[in-house]
Amino acid sequence: MFKANPNYQRLQGSYLFSTIAKKVAAYTEANKDADIIRLGIGDVTQPLAPQIISELHKAVDEMADASTFQGYAPDLGYEFLRNAIAEEYRQRGCNIADDEIFVSDGAKSDSGNIQEIFAADSKVAICDPVYPVYVDSNVMAGRSGNWNPDLQRYENFIYMPCTEENNFTPEFPKENPDLIYLCYPNNPTGMTISKDKLQEWVDYANRIGAVILYDAAYEAYISEPDVPHSIFECEGARTCAIEIRSFSKNAGFTGVRLGFTVVPKELKDADGIALHSLWARRHGTKYNGAPYIIQRAGAAVYMPEGQKQIREQVAYYMKNAELIRTGLQDAGYTVYGGKNAPYIWLKTPDQMTSWEFFDHLLSEVNIVGTPGSGFGPSGEHFFRLTAFGSYENTVRAIDRIKKM
Amino acid sequence: MFKANPNYQRLQGSYLFSTIAKKVAAYTEANKDADIIRLGIGDVTQPLAPQIISELHKAVDEMADASTFQGYAPDLGYEFLRNAIAEEYRQRGCNIADDEIFVSDGAKSDSGNIQEIFAADSKVAICDPVYPVYVDSNVMAGRSGNWNPDLQRYENFIYMPCTEENNFTPEFPKENPDLIYLCYPNNPTGMTISKDKLQEWVDYANRIGAVILYDAAYEAYISEPDVPHSIFECEGARTCAIEIRSFSKNAGFTGVRLGFTVVPKELKDADGIALHSLWARRHGTKYNGAPYIIQRAGAAVYMPEGQKQIREQVAYYMKNAELIRTGLQDAGYTVYGGKNAPYIWLKTPDQMTSWEFFDHLLSEVNIVGTPGSGFGPSGEHFFRLTAFGSYENTVRAIDRIKKM
Missing domain, CATH: 3.40.640.10 (Type I PLP-dependent aspartate aminotransferase-like (Major domain))
Structure with a gap:
């Protein structure tokens, strides 16, 4: 009888983003009025440029x-x-x-x-x-x-x-x-x-x-x-x-x-x-x-016009990145990235694990990010925030973290 | 040192369509006025339907x-x-x-x-x-x-x-x-x-x-x-x-x-x-x-309108298929397919090989098809014509074959 590719059996579940989704769903179920800001997934939010x-x-x-x-x-x-x-x-x-x-x-x-x-x-x-x-x-x-x-x-x-x-x-x-x-x-x-x-x-x-x-x-x-x-x-x-x-x-x-x-x-x-x-x-x-x-x-x-427009779009996201990076630094966090990339890699405070910080951020200020340990064991005690949100939400998110 | 996937070395060249292209190019080079009709490749020619x-x-x-x-x-x-x-x-x-x-x-x-x-x-x-x-x-x-x-x-x-x-x-x-x-x-x-x-x-x-x-x-x-x-x-x-x-x-x-x-x-x-x-x-x-x-x-x-439009498009190609199928039969060929598919599979006349018939069709009546042997040894002595040309070209192609 036919056999499936046995190598697939070695794969671990890709639990990272599904676990995040489940935790967020459970939280919103228990806190219906929560105003969640998502800075987790690396998906863009701005529409395609006019030239495109x-x-x-x-x-x-x-x-x-x-x-x-x-x-x-x-x-x-x-x-x-x-x-x-x-x-x-x-x-x-x-x-x-x-x-x-x-x-x-x-x-x-x-x-x-x-x-x-x-x-x-x-x-x-x-x-x-x-x-x-x-x-x-x-x-x-x-x-x-x-x-x-x-x-x-x-x-x-x-x-x-x-x-x-x-x-x-x-x-x-x-x-x-x-x-x-x-x-x-x-x-x-x-x-x-x-x-x-x-x-x-x-x-x-x-x-x-x-x-x-x-x-x-x-x-x-x-x-x-x-x-x-x-x-x-x-x-x-x-x-x-x-x-x-x-x-x-x-x-x-x-x-x-x-x-x-x-x-x-x-x-x-x-x-x-x-x-x-x-x-x-x-x-x-x-x-x-x-x-x-x-x-x-x-x-x-x-095309020249297209180049101009996509550079503006990248600048928009990088303004968010700058906001997150400096905002977190002002709030006392140790922060990496965000200068040449839309990702900010922050060190969790007080030796919290990545998932403890995830829960903390979600419950205290209703912000969703990505636990660093989800990307490998050396990501433990780190946390990823992305600059792909809207400017308005990014400002609000950083204000909340600063007040936390 | 790194090694490439050795299985790729067993692959035979995919010469079929490139050989066809070379032969057609050589023929047109030698016969600049030739009015070639292509019924070889299975690519569509009609534009997308309005609903799409x-x-x-x-x-x-x-x-x-x-x-x-x-x-x-x-x-x-x-x-x-x-x-x-x-x-x-x-x-x-x-x-x-x-x-x-x-x-x-x-x-x-x-x-x-x-x-x-x-x-x-x-x-x-x-x-x-x-x-x-x-x-x-x-x-x-x-x-x-x-x-x-x-x-x-x-x-x-x-x-x-x-x-x-x-x-x-x-x-x-x-x-x-x-x-x-x-x-x-x-x-x-x-x-x-x-x-x-x-x-x-x-x-x-x-x-x-x-x-x-x-x-x-x-x-x-x-x-x-x-x-x-x-x-x-x-x-x-x-x-x-x-x-x-x-x-x-x-x-x-x-x-x-x-x-x-x-x-x-x-x-x-x-x-x-x-x-x-x-x-x-x-x-x-x-x-x-x-x-x-x-x-x-x-x-x-x-969608209902889309369904109607694509059915018309399929009918357009199948009218070509019918034209090729019956036209070849009238011309004395043994013909398969073309009733429930846009492909006509004809038996080459006089025990010609698929490639001999390809050359024959190209030089005699300037029509390009696909040699059956290119799809496997059991395709030898067969030849594929497709119904994806325009109606006008299909009519002209069959007229030429009938007169051949």
Whole structure:
């Protein structure tokens, strides 16, 4: 008789956001008048920019006329979009060709699928705390051992703690990994990596023959000069790095779905096999291209007016981040992130656990955030707040915390 | 040093459509005035129906306003769409719950990804000829042996020939498979399976403990009464079948990207593990939902006006199919399909190979079709024409063939 993929049985429940939802529901049930402010989930709230809306309408009209109707898109993305994306890289001094851009339906899909082009016995290194998709997709592929409940970790993975001590940038692991997941600006800590430090990682990966899977979904939020927007700003990255990008946070596409992955043609494994051709084959076999109208919306992001509008939107969220960061500092909290990312990573007061602080914040001032321990054991005693709320709610939330 | 997935090295080049493109390019280069008519690729040509266009515009406007803006969609699809889809099943007498519908970006993605929730050593049975995605996705997952160039087949797969002798419906294989891919109405043959025959397959799968992965992407083209629209019309299918559906061919969504998969909750493996929860977990980890505006477009398909409009569109293509089918018969060809599917599967004359006939048709009457051998060795001496061209071109193409 047929058997289900046994690796799925190792997966732990994804309880974080469902537990949060249950706790909030229970609280509101018991306190019907509670005016809850949600700064938990990383979803945007501002509407799409006018230039994007206008390109969407135009593209929809094209689909209504046989002479401009678009059927199957090119598997790897329309040239108009791949060119706009690659051009931005080139303007930043990164040597990226149009056909090294693979357009997709978002960074989550690409983050989850990218492991598939690597051998099943690849050794995987991930940060702790971490975005769960990197972990779970490798568990599903059989690269982990069992879950160790005492350590709150899977066996066989290399965990790289990101803590106050190392300024939330991991050290090179003791054991050599094949795949290294890095995400900067970081979710959940909101912290960055300096260009020099990232260059060290690139050199390390080239030296040991590893691939860095670099998630740069939050690059639009970078405000400081020494922070790299792309791993391809580093010398040698073309032989050791893949970069994953999203339109979700820079342009509010969480419900529109568009992203891309950059795979340089020089990136080859021990036997000289080019990952570029494997990823192209994967796209061609299991994906049929992002919708035409959505790719037109993506292209709007690179138009002068679109650029101006999305920068205003990012500035709106970063004003919230600044408000949260300085507000919490004024209230006596130790705070990280929020300068180059829409996430604020605060240390819980009085040695409270992350979940104790969650309950405290919910019951005392009706604010919902995300317990840091939900992202990994090194997130314990931390708490994530996001800048994606409305300005008005963010102001009210910080006032409440200050008065607490 | 890191290693690429070695299974990808077993994949054969996907030369079919690129070889066709090269041959056509070479011919047009040598014959600049040639008036080529393309009846090769299965892409639609008619614009989206007015109801769909109107819902798209409405949804785009919702994205422009903070009060109606949609961020992350529910992983498995909006309830408004899942309900509309499940309701159609229920009206057809199939017992399907809303939450057994998993909305996705299309049948190609689902066809390629579904194998992932099964054990790596699952035995796979596929038809010959066949849609290449079923084959290639299982090769990538390591379920095949090497390619055997003499047989033009992969080792370890169970191939089920679909031939004139069995009316293009396969016999039960000698060796018991775990996974059985069936596609009806069929691509490439355009042939169907009767309800009785499909019931036999369902009984067989339940008996041996196999899962049928049923691709019903072309169900909207069924015109005859005894042809099942869904495998869930058969008794017992809920314990042995998954159904994959598309909006590409019934509503012209090839460039819009929307599909869904039905996984009944009773479907459990040898250890009692429910595939429903595994597929949900896969969606939740590696996918972030279809775009809101696209799901609204999908819902338009189920509105009364939308239904009327897409039926007219299907009728337009089926008029082409009828024209091709009867025209070829009049010209003395042996012809299959085209009654309940937009594909016509013709037998090449004079024992020509599929590629000889391709060259013949291209050079004699400037018509491009698809060689049957490209879909598998049992497709040799057959040739696929599609009904997705414009009516005018289809008329001209058949006139040319008749005069040939």
